Amino acid sequence: MATDNLTHLAAFAAVARHRSFRRAGAELALSTSAVSYAIRALEERLGVGLFHRTTRSVALTEAGQRLLERLQPALDQVHDALDEMNQFRATPSGLLRINATRAAVATQLSPRLAAFMAAHPDVRVDLTENDGLVDIVHEGYDAGVRLHEFVPEDMVAVPLGPALRGLIVASPAYLQRRPAPQHPHDLLMHECIRFRFASGHIYKWQFERDGHALEMDVPGRLTLGEQSTIIRAVLDGLGLAYVLEDAARAHLQAGTLVTVLEEWSEPFAGFVLYYPRQRQMASALRAFVDHLRG
Structure with missing residues (x-):
């Protein structure tokens, strides 16, 4: 039962982040039907609805928003604890989620991905192309790639290339x-x-x-x-x-x-990979940063 509860809560948090059962399933390596089952089971156990569902959208109910606010810090601690164990592995592993602009993907990330994935076979990469400004922490990404001028000041920024014009x-x-x-x-x-x-x-x-x-x-x-x-x-x-x-x-x-x-037309600072300042850095993200700096 405890294992089921953790699985159901992880499914709930993923659906809440993505506002999509399909994308949540992709993150968790589960089918859409398995995610739906987990959410139904959690709602039945709690006796409240957690999402408003239509054919076009998924949104948190008031109860769902309250649960997410209380649950997210605990899930973050579980994630950090599991990833800390990765430090004892010989090679980095896990899922690396990156949100990047299309131009950055084409010019900076795509040319580097093949070598990185060949060097780190236990790392899975989920790369989202998005030209909007995204709160990577709120949306559950490990890192983002944007022009330096659009990166929040409290983030660690790793330059990806020369100045642009x-x-x-x-x-x-x-x-x-x-x-x-x-x-x-x-x-x-x-x-x-x-x-x-x-x-x-x-x-x-x-x-x-x-x-x-x-x-x-x-x-x-x-x-x-x-x-x-x-x-x-x-x-x-x-x-x-x-x-x-x-x-x-x-x-x-x-x-x-x-x-x-x-x-x-004067040159300006180019693309950077950025991520939150944190005490424990995921092994997959650390490997990717080292790859970019190398």
Whole structure:
């Protein structure tokens, strides 16, 4: 009975984090039906409903929220105790959950994953691609990957690569129709393709020259949420866009894209892997950090 109780409580915490029975099952290596059974059994034992369920969403009831608040510290202690035992293993093991932006996955993580997983066969990696700002502690992730400027100050940050640069790019065809801007303020007279974060926030274009910084909420009829889609729209001549230099490099070298206002594009701190400051660090995360630093 005690083992069943712990399993049911772990299933409850996972569903509460993910707001999804399917994703909770993936984390726990259980089928969706097994997670549903565990939740039903726990609700029957407690005599209260823990989740509001619809065909589209899962949300905690008031009772479920109260249970999660009381339960999470204890589950964290159990997790830390079990992971402390991993320190006595010859090799790291366990599940490593990372939440990273798509650009960081493509340029920084994917090239490193094969070597890491080959070197650590007992580690499982669950990598979520998400361009929004995520509370990795609340959502149950071991680490996140974001641009340094978006990382909370109380996190440990490990640089993943060199400084980055944002560029304003256009297609040659667009610049045949419209004169190239000579100053950021000239963008007010152009079609600008804007970027929308997953949170719904519209990115303001940032410029810096000779110590003078400028931020602009540029005009534009087209707003997109994927950098690859934005580059496609620029290639189609739909306007100017602010993109990472790495993402546009191949097109710049081929001449299908050109830069404008490049003198206003100063490098900035790039992607970092970050994780909470804590006394006990999971062995899988420690191995991954060592791999990145190596």
